[in-house]
Amino acid sequence: MNSDRRVTPSDVLRPRNVGAPIKRTEDPRLLTGNGEYTADRKPDRPLHLAFLRSGQPHARIARIDTAAARQASGVVAVLAAEDIADDFKPVIPFSRMPNYYATPILPLASGKVRYVGEAVVAVVATSRYLAEDALELIDVEYEPLGAISRAESAVAADAPLLHEAAGSNVLIAREFKKGDVAADLQAAAVRVGGRFEMTRKAALAMEPRSYTAEYDKRRDAITLYTSSNIPGIVRDAVSEALGLPGHRLRVVAPDVGGSFGSKGSLYPEELLICIAARKLRRSVKWTADRLEDVSSSSQAFAEIVDAEMGFDENGVATSLQADVIGDVGAYSIYPWTCGLEPVQVVSFLPGPYKIGSYRGAVRGVATCKPPTGPYRGVGRPISTFVAERLMDLGAKALGIDPLEIRRRNLVRPEEFPYRIASGIIWDKTGFIECLEAAAKAAGYDQLRSEQAEARKQGRLFGIGIASYAELTGIGSRIAVAPGMPINTGSETAKITIDSTGAITAAFGVASHGQGLETTLAQVVADDLGARFEDVRVIQGDSDEVPMSTGTFASRSAVLGGGAAKHASKLLQEKIKRVASHLLEANADDIEVTEGKAVVLGTDRMVTFKQIAKAVYSDMKTLPVDARDELSATYTYDPINGTTAAATHIAVVEVDPATCFVRILKFVVAEDCGRIINPMIVDGQVHGGVAQGIGAALLEELVYDEDGQLLTATLVDYVIPSAPEVPVMDVVHVESESAVAGGFRGMGEGGTIGAPAAIANAVADALSPLDIDVSILPMTPERIFQLIETAKQKSKGKTDE
Amino acid sequence: MKPAKFDYVSPSTVEAAVAALVASNGEGKLLAGGQSLLPLLNFRMARPSILVDLNGIEGLSYIEDRDDRIAVGALTRHRDLEHSPLIASKLPVMSAAMRHVAHLAIRNRGTIGGSLSHADPAAELPMLATFYDATILVQGPSGRRTITPREFFVDALTNCLEPEEIVVEIEFPVLKQDGWAFEEVARRFGDFALASIAVSVLRGPSGLEAARVAVMGVADTPRRLDEAEAALVAMELDDRTPDRFSEVVVSQVSPNDDLHASAEYRKHLLGQLAKRALQTALAMKG
Structure with missing residues (x-):
């Protein structure tokens, strides 16, 4: 403390x-x-939905035959796109951003399917069992159009188009610029860079997505119980799409079992269940099973960043440039758009640092995967990963300690408010205070001596630091997602x-x-x-x-x-x-x-x-x-919102026998302003760091070249369990913000800092072998391959 | 994710269970702990016409001391093996391995007969049956017969049982040994093994008189490594023995790549585990 x-x-x-x-x-x-969760609702004689989902990554729907399913036991209705065409208006994830194409949100695939798991037909029956039996009787004829599996190949001129009307698979492109980066990099004493990647992730809330539409015949009104974390936005969007005024459409998020962002967008199933309830004048229920949740809820990250940072001889970062390619999946989501995640990477890349010149360019590219969307931290887990790796690479090149180089580059107390090179303004926050508090709580100097001792014994012991800043409690002057027209302020x-x-x-x-x-x-x-x-x-x-x-x-x-x-x-x-x-x-x-x-x-x-x-x-x-x-x-309305910041320090040891990473110590010093409830703040930090450990070491959604999800079960999609999460030390640096109450937002920070701190710690542990960390998660397999390659290289050197 | 329609029967004798399987014309499935079968039903990857629930049959859950052999009833739960003092004293390798079997909730329900019949190549009990060279007793329409693990495990998730046969008992010989070890690495504690090895040694007048080595996670079935056992018995015991043993073990396997581990990484892991296991086994004194 x-x-x-x-x-x-x-x-x-x-x-x-x-x-x-x-x-x-x-x-x-x-x-x-x-x-009482959404699935616990017990409306009168509810009907149950089941979805036939596409097994094809990209195909034209030539014919759908539902005749047998309609005759099946317990089936009340079978709905395909053409059956509901007159029942709604598509929802458009509009944005004022230039170079952006808004793909419409439809309840069921129409004309084409664009990812494996996309809903094509809905069966409404008296039980979920009977609904799923009927799914097997539906015959869909597809004409394959070729999977678009990798963002990097989707930008090629001859790549098939996922959305013909967009004219390109690049759904969003944007560039931030300040100063003359090329000249500053040229003049830099040291330039460091690389290609960094954060793979695709699932949010995996404990409660899968769940909707119950309760129909009130007397008023032709619907109460939608939804596991959403944006019930207000869902109400407004469904009201518009179905032409139901707000006093006939109530949207309630009852107890909700986690979201982490995956329940934070409007979903096709939310539209469909309201359409079905109104059409059939009956209450309708649906809860995703785990397979549906993993393969159709919004996903996270999936970016590749080519970045370079220039330093002067004193270790002051002068310049930064980055080219980001984000694999945004098949559709732009409502209301955040497909720009949310990748654009945030370039807008936050300079982080809490005073970097003079900057160029950050981003392309969000459509592929045959579920859309990416908000995920705890949004964009900043990877921007922090990249910036913090570059800081450590700079420190190494200049022979400066990683703690010291951050002292030289963080915005200092007297310099707030500070506008970083990408244009974001940080209000007064304890950047330096968090760095120093984390170093003190971790016993940083002592750790470095322990490390020297461990290295003498040939042990792979590493210390990693990550500092970040984020905008929280955003008011009406700033759009939460770029160019988004709705007010969230x-x-x-x-x-x-x-x-x-x-x-x-x-x-x-x-x-x-x-x-x-x-x-x-x-x-x-x-x-x-x-x-x-x-x-x-x-x-x-x-x-x-x-x-x-x-x-x-x-x-x-x-x-x-x-x-x-x-x-x-x-x-x-x-x-x-x-x-x-x-x-x-x-x-x-x-x-x-x-x-x-x-x-x-x-x-x-x-x-x-x-x-x-x-x-x-x-x-x-x-x-x-x-x-x-x-x-x-x-x-x-806090108008601008306020900054929150933290420094994470991870201490790890890599076991060369198993290639596993063990986290020996984890310290977080965070500034979330005045704390309302320290127990809840600690819990948020613990949970966020646990997810960050997942991103750093375990979790990865793997799609093959044919657009098939290979990690669709929890046997293969590996998340941290209790033994993988270490005891953490959380230090609160309580500097009051300027908004009401002096509060700052703090629900996401744990996930932002942890991947970068662990990546730096693993890189530090492996540095005696001359290994760098540039992709997350650092799985045992990846560490094994890095060590093998390093062995080959050093063998090659000795042979010469 | 709901199962397709099936019938259900809960017989009270093994004979009645066999009769139910016969009546199903190969379309029936046995339900024991349900830890592998129920997910397969929910995915509709298994579509039996009838589930024959063995849980109502009395007398299939026991751990019995038969002096040089330990008999385990097919419905014995993993948790009972994990906590049995008899297993701990007579089959210490099994005792050590049981805590690696999945998670608490699964160990509470899962059964040895179910695990062997499921024949997962990265599961502990099939590997233990192979390691101990257990005798698998099965009952069918024409009575009982015994099967060796080498015959029993045919391929990944495939056993040699006839559709009407039921595993009723597994008999494990008590090994003469001076040292032993069980090593396993999984992505997380309780996950399926990336690689695992069990080793047992019996010292002779000079060097080793006998050795036993089994591995899992590196082939389509668990495997006894006869060549590695012979090589180990032939080795002189010195500081280099664990390294030489490790090389022999690795040379005996050719694993496949999968999502979690490449073939090279699995071989590396197995080599490391082999070395560690032999060091542990040799360090034991009688």
Whole structure:
């Protein structure tokens, strides 16, 4: 713990709930099996969906014969593209970006299939078993058009086109430029570079995607229960696509078992289930099985980056250039577009460093794979991997310690706000403070001596550092995804004290594991002056607030928390006004705390219950014009948002016998501003780092040249389990941000820093063999091949 | 991912189970622990007309001391083998290997008869049966017969059983040994082995009198390495023995490439494990 940073004046005045490690209020129901997930919904006599999915990577659909399936036992309807053509308008993932082609989102493949796993026909039956039996009776005739398996070959002039109307397989191209990179690289004392790759990944939430559309005949209305983390965006998009106004389309994300981004886009199945419910005037359910989830939910990363960095003789990075090719899969997703992941790589590549000149070019290329989409960290896991590898390569070339070279390049406290070369502005954040705190907590100098000792014994022992910065809690001035037209820059809180004195706080954000029911209640309790246990938080329900989006992009503590603070203050003013009547005191002399209004310095007080009774029930106590409904709504917009940062340090040992990497130590020093709940922050860091370990060492979706997924089960798609995740040391550098509450977003950071820190540690461990790390995950097989190649090379040298 | 339609029967004797298999005309499948069969049913890769559930048959789950042999009933769960003091004292290689068998939930349900019948080339129990040269007792319409592991494991996921036959017991000889070792490497603890080796040695007046070596994960079936055993017995025991043994072991296998490991990496791993295993075995004192 960095003790000199912990005691600040705000800590002394710290309110009682924000900052406290309060146990999550959602846990008792979730841990005892009493949660209610989408699949737990029990509408009246629901029908069940099953999808026939394409086994072809790229083919024209010549004919679909569903006659036998329609006759099968229990089947109510069989729907192909032409059966629903008049029931919806396609959803277009629009963007103002130039050089971008928006592929429309359709509920079922129409004309062509573009990846293995794409939904072609939907069967609606009285049970999922019977629906799946009927799938086997459907005959689809395909005319193969040739798989487009690799982004690098898809850009060739003679490559078949996945979307003819786009005229190219490059769906998005963009370039960022500042200064004269070529000249600065020319003038650099040292230039380092390479080709870096982060392979394709699955998000793999524990709960697969799940939708239940509950049909209300009386009103021709639908309530869509969805495992989405963007229920607000889904409501608006489905409303538009189906021509159903919001008061006939309610979208609820109930308990959701994780997303990590994979439930953060509008899905064809979400459209289809609403279309089917409306068409059949019945409630319909569908839950993806694991195979469907892995092969049709949005995927992550899949980028190759050619990058070069120039340093002066003092180790100051002067210039950086990168060419990125992103394998974005078959479609652009709604609302983020296919630019989200790859464009973010080039916009964040300079990271927390003061690099003078920059050129970053990116192409997002269509291939026959499921679309890439948001995944915890978005773009920054790979931009950090590349920048941090380059920093270490520069340090090595110049003979400077990796810790020292970062000291020389990070934005320093006095230099904020700082605009990096790609144009992003960092507000004041503890970049240097995180670096130093991580080094201190890890015992960096001691580690380097241990390493020297280990190397004498021939052991492969490595230390890796990664520093990064991210934009969180983004307001209305910045689009979360490039050129995206919808607003994700504000969130609403609506707090009500009802006639029984109970407090309900409703939000549009949608927790899918973040613990927002706890943290938002902590904020409301402090700013309203209520007891924590008296505040009920409702979230993820489009009926509760007029407009919302959801929980993504590390936004909910900042936007939800900010809205909670403002709405709480407004409601507290109302409470004070009523209390001043009841207590015959000046409103300024009243303090609201613990669910009571108290006249300062006296024992005269009224409870919220008494106040509610006076306002709503007892028509004698208050004058009519003072009976103001005890409710306040506030829509908060942080305008720009705020920065969050961290430094990760990993210590690893590579076993030359097995080629396995063992993580000996992992330290994170992070600045997420004022901490609402340190236990939840620690949990977010632990979980994020665990996923980062997956990206660094284990996880990889492998598609073969024919576009077939080879890692479709959890036997072959290997994720970290408890033994693969080490005990971590998390240090909190709590520098308050400028947004409401001083909060910063922190849900994604663990995944951003860990892959780079582990990659640098593995490279450091293998450096006696003259091996570099340029692709993740560093599987035992890859390490074996690198060691073998290095042996051959050094043998070649000795032979000469 | 739901299974296709099937019938289900739960007989209370092995005879009745065999009769049910006969009646199914080769379309029936046995259900024991269900740890491999149920995923295959859900993927619709297995489509039996009838499931014959063995779990209602009494007397198929036991670990019995027969002095120089240990008999294990086919329905014995992995967890029982893992925690059996008898297995620990008489079949220590098996005892050491059992903790590598998948994960706790799977060990609670999975059975030895099921694992052998499934014949996964990277699973521990088929390898152990091969290592110990166990006797596999099966029952069919014309009574009982015994099968050796070499006959039993035909290919990856393929055994030599007739469609109406059921594994009822496996008998493991207690080895005379002075030292032993079991080594395995998997991507994660509990995953299928990338490579694994079991070694047992019996010292003689000079050098070794006998040796036993089995490997898995490097061929379509688990394998006893006869040449490596003979070579090891012929070797002089010195500091270089583990390295020489490792070379012989590697020369005896020709694994395939797969998603998780190339053939060269598997050979490298097996060589490293062979060396480590022999060092451990030779370091034991009687």
